[in-house]
Amino acid sequence: MSAEREREPERDPELARTLALALASPSARPGAEQRVARRLEERLFATPRGWPAWAVLGACALCVAAGVLLGPRLLRAPAPPSATTAPHSWLALRAARAALDDKATLRVEHDDERGTELELSAGTALFHVKKGTGRSFVVNAGSARVEVVGTVFAVALAKGRPSVEVLEGVVRYTNGGVTQSLRAGESAPAGTHLFALAPAELARLRAPVNVAGPTVPAPPAASDAAPAASDSPAASAPAVVPAAPSPNSAAAKPRESAATERNRAAPPAAAAALAAPADAYQRARALERQGSLAEAASAYAAIAAAGGADAEDAAFALARLPAQHGDPNAALGAIAKYRAEFPAGRYARDIDVLELNAHLATHDDDAATRDADAFLAHFGNDARAWRFRVVRATGRARAGDCDGARSALEHVPDGAAKTAALAPCLGR
């Protein structure tokens, strides 16, 4: 290779102008962001609306062909391992739900702000863990420790031998002093197949999980148990044993202890308790979407004051609403309130962004610079860090520290914000 190819060549402005003639505009057309977002939403989140006729016909033709070609072979094969498992019972936790087989014995070591730790001493359990809650989620099974990165995985302990199968996401699996990451489709020991749910059961497992508490009320004390709520005799049910909480622990509070949902036999009252907070939040969201901002704020305030599963979402909405609608001082008040109530809340970083914007809107540059320094000190790799970098660079540029400003913008893509931040340094 020649030396010419080894070093960074000089740029050729004439060539750049020539090339730009044939390239699409680098600026998105008006509304492009919203159009793409709508299409993404339809593609990623919409429920399928039925198959077109050609797809059905094609699938039928494929089935017939496959039957002719593979039928004799399949008839000789043993039953496939994908036969679904009927869950014997369900367990609802703060940020997870589990389907248990009839042999499962699961002990809840703790399930609180720190995270969740379970001990599986027999049987098989399939877990769906809500992503990104910031809490740890660990299942111990015999000698094995399974630490969840996310999201759907099964753990079994049979004759003292642990095994794990990951359906979605990633888990860290430690056994015999060896730690490995298992991704979707992988299992340990390799080839293990533990738990397959029917689609309806899988949907139930994946149903939204409340992070702030279990999705059904805690079970009554043993002496108060209502047999009518269960169609399984207690003796045959798998044991789900909350660890004995210390009097001061979070697990001592009834609404924060683990609960079981026995084979879809949750009593109507439990179903109502499950639906009510979400409905209130949905109503508040609907009001906001309709533009009834005052009513939406009132609704959010009521939800936040009630302290239920959606309280944190509502508290965040109370900060977001004024921030989005031009009242930064009100936003700052709501931000302070959110932080006081949820010091390690799920929206902590979003709140940082709102605060930065509010300080910028109130022209409190010193506070904005402090916000930027604090955020970048902890979350330099966060997706939103560029906004803070721009603020930091703007402060430095205004103070005449152009090298510092350029350094702060090192990881920020070119664009209007970057140009504006460096404006005081032009010509230096």
Next chain:
Amino acid sequence: MQGTRSGVEALERAPLVFADVYAEHFAFVYRVVARLAGSGDVEDLVQEVFVVVHRRLHEFRGDARLTSWLFRIAYLTVGAHVRHERLRRRVREVFGREPAPSAPHPSEELERARRVQAALDRLSFEQRSALVLFEVEGFSGAEIAEALGVPSGTIFRRLHDARRAFAAAYAPSGKEEQ
């Protein structure tokens, strides 16, 4: 995803990431895609990029800059699209279904753009990307190399080859450019 909550709300209530990445990096992804694709429906390609981002966001560990990670996804997505389009065009040419090149456009500016596009089409996607990102977008060779996970020397070589190939493809009828 439950039907009781719309996709947008699900996005909003998801703990972090996708909604934020989309909101804050849409313009960056759009710009990269527009430059890499050159023409065609940029919005479709941006959508494809974010589908991949949504699927793989949990794999992002923060080892690299987020923009580098997005850049790489955009590069691979657009690269696959461009190669597919070129193959489709060649197949259509072989079977005589590709429309004949249009007559020179009366507008000098448009005619030059058409010739530049034709010359760029003669380059491989790798060469074309290196040329456009370096010359037009102002990325350094090291930045492109980091984002694509290749040595800087590879980028310089592609750039060198791309300049020569572009000059050869554009020069014969491009005397007015000299």
